[in-house]
Amino acid sequence: MNNFTTKYIKSDIKSGLVVFLVALPLCLGIALASGVPLFSGIISGIIGGILVGVLSGSQLSVSGPAAGLTAIILAALVTLGSFEVFLLAGVLAGIIQLILGFLKAGIISNYLPSNVIEGMLAAIGIIIVLSQIPHAVGYDAMHEGDYFHIDAEGNHQLFSVFIDAINFIHPGAILVALASLAVLIAFIRVPFLKKIKSIPGALIAVLVGILINEIFKATGSSLLIGENHLVSLPVPESIEQFFGQFSFPDFTQIANVDVWVVAFTIAAVASIETLLCIEASDKLDPLKRYTNTNTELKAQGVGNILSCLIGGIPMTSVIVRSSANINSGGKTKIAAISHGVFLLLSVVAIPHLLNKIPLASLAAVLLVIGYKLAxxxxxxxxxxxxxxxxxxxxxxxxxxxxxxxxxxxxxxxxxxxxxxxxxxNLKLAYFFKRDKHTEGKTIQMELAQEVSFLNKAAIKQTFIHLPENTNVVVDASNTVYIDHDVLQLIKDFVNFGSKEKNIKVELVGFRKEYKIENSTTHVTSVLSDNSEPVSPENIENGAKVPSSILLVKELSNV
Structure with a gap:
């Protein structure tokens, strides 16, 4: 699934443009909240889009500077004393992630239940809405990345800024936000505009915001939105100034114990956030593809090494940009890569134009994304x-x-x-038995009495390694409970995965409350007396079963 395809290139480029518009202020805001040069956030976004996009095993996730790392970066800068020493810790963190990928540590993502992933997505949606409403009304006391900050008096910044925004309403910002929202809703609701696939509604919304504010400026209106509420991209005056924005690690501090502590902390947090995002992105994927999480850890490691080598901050796969990608129609990694290309071109070619974009317009784009998530x-x-x-x-x-x-x-x-x-539910061993006969090439999967999300990884691996052109019977006759995760996994395999491998699936014994329709026929398999156990590891490593009748039996002692 890592191969490039141009089948969806129009929708991917369109989605990449929308993600670029979302990512630009996030890159700048997270850099500002992290206490590092603004250009460092842009570097991270460009490398996360282009390099990680190419190397990633995910077709839909987008990488870049992450809000979850801001507190770590701020603390590390104080501990290490300089940005250059911190960059060394970032390079080492990337190397650690690369090693984790080769050690296959990405498997832990298989044990994240869908209710938690769905909750994370909805929470991110709520946070997006709460954090963008102040921008929509013209109040910018909070920067991206400070969502979870609690001050000395115990006030949660996300809520305190939201409440304070009521006292600092800017009519011009509200007008721009409402106009941008109207454009976005029109592209969703109006049949004529819905058919225009080549122009992203977010781009039109942003252009409308720029136009309205330029009219305010030309007419000398009091509704004019000031520069403090516009995108603020660094504008170098010369080539020397442009290259002067890059910074490099201080390798003389490689023996510093604090550097290694920071490196392991960044690697751990960045890897966990990436795996969470990958699992969430796979769940949102309309084509129901699975990402190799070990490949993703390797890609993130390479990305962080290069980013920190030239002055960028560490990155992760990030859910806000990934969900924006999916909701905007992205289908392949070309969307993530193109967003990185747009970031690069914007820095080099049109920083003055981008600095005219009102944050209220971008807030409107994010409000729509947040609403869809929650x-x-x-x-x-x-x-x-x-x-x-x-x-x-x-x-x-x-x-x-x-x-x-x-x-x-x-x-x-x-x-x-x-x-x-x-x-x-209590999980016991997962047994495989393989018959030496070849009649019918039928594989029987008999589900246990209790099937929980703890069984998801083993069942997923079984589906992935099933031989092509076979018949598979999934028998739930003896079950009294099947976790929603497993039910969704089975549905996705029936509707998508089985078709790619030309596998005929028969569903038997599923109760009405499972909301899975049983097949009308039941393929019966016969097991020989000399069947022998085959471990999940052997199946995962490609044990040959095309000529076998396979009984996959999962037992519970409940």
């Missing part, structure tokens, strides 16, 4: 799936992330999800 339909969907096993961990994850931070919130949500699962 729409009421998402909450209704999780409620209907399972009030206990799905909805409660989902809501807990949302509240925890909004009130704390991304990693802590996901950790709390995961703990709650595991608690509910362990109450009703």
């Amino acid at each position: 729409s009421p339909q998402v909450f209704v969907h999780m409620w209907k799936n399972s009030k206990k096993f799905q909805f409660i961990p989902f809501v807990v994850t949302i509240v925890a992330i909004v009130l704390t931070d991304l990693l802590m919130g996901v950790g709390i949500g995961l703990a709650v999800s595991v608690y509910f699962i362990l109450r009703g």
Whole structure:
């Protein structure tokens, strides 16, 4: 799935342009919040888009400077004493990530339940909305990356700035934001505009915002939006000034213990955030593709090495830009790469024009994205799936992330999800038996009485390594509970994965509440007495089973 294709190039370029418009202020804002030169954020965004986009195993995720690293960068700058020494720690962090990729540490993403991932996405949507409303009304006291800051008096900045914005409303910014929102909604709702696939609504919304503010400027209107509420891209006056914005690591400090502590901290946090984003992006993928997370860790490692070598800050795969990519119609990695190319061209060619973009217009774009991530339909969907096993961990994850931070919130949500699962489900070994006969080339998968999200990784690996041109029977006759994650995995395999490998799937014994339609026929397999166990590792490593009748049996002691 890592091969390039031009099949969706029009929608990918269009999506890349939208992601560029979203990424530009984020790159600048996160750099500002991290206490580093603004150009460092742009470097990270360009390399995250182009280099990581090429090397990544994901077709849809977008990499760049991440809000989750800002506190670490700020603290590291104080501890290490200079930006150049910090860049050395960033290079070492990239090397550590590269090693983690070769050690196949990316497998941990398979054990993240969907209710926690859905909760993370909804929480990010809520944070986007709360953080962009102040921009939409012309109040810019908070920079991207400071969402989770709590001051000495215990005030959560996300909410305090939101409340303060009411007292600092700028009519011109509100007018620009409403006009941009009207354009975006029109491109979603109006049939004629919906058919125009070649022009992204976000681009028109931004151009409308620029035009309105230029009219305010030309007429001397009091509604004019000042420079402090416009995009602020560095504008070098000469080639020397441009190259003077690059910084380089101080390798003389490589024996400094503090450098290595910072490096391991960045590598750990950046890797976890990347794996969370990859799992979320795969869940949003309309084509239901799976990303090789080990390849992703390697790509992130290479990206961070190069970024920090030339003065950029560390990056991760980031959910705001990734969701913007998916919601804008991106289908392949060309979208992420093109967004990096647009960032590069903007820095070199049109910084003056970009500095005319009102933040209120960009806020409108992000408000639409945030609403899609946290729409009421998402909450209704999780409620209907399972009030206990799905909805409660989902809501807990949302509240925890909004009130704390991304990693802590996901950790709390995961703990709650595991608690509910362990109450009703206990996982034993996963057994494979392979028959030596070849009649029918039929593979039988008999599900256990209790199937939890803990079984997802093994079932996913089985689906991935099933031989082509076979019949597969998935038998749920003996089950009393199947986790939503596993049900969705089976649905995706039936609708997408099986078709790519020409596998005929028969579903048997699924109860009505599983919301999976059983097949009308049942292919029966016969196992020989001399069948022998085959470990999941052997299957994962490509054990040959095309001429076998395979019984995949998962047992539970509950």
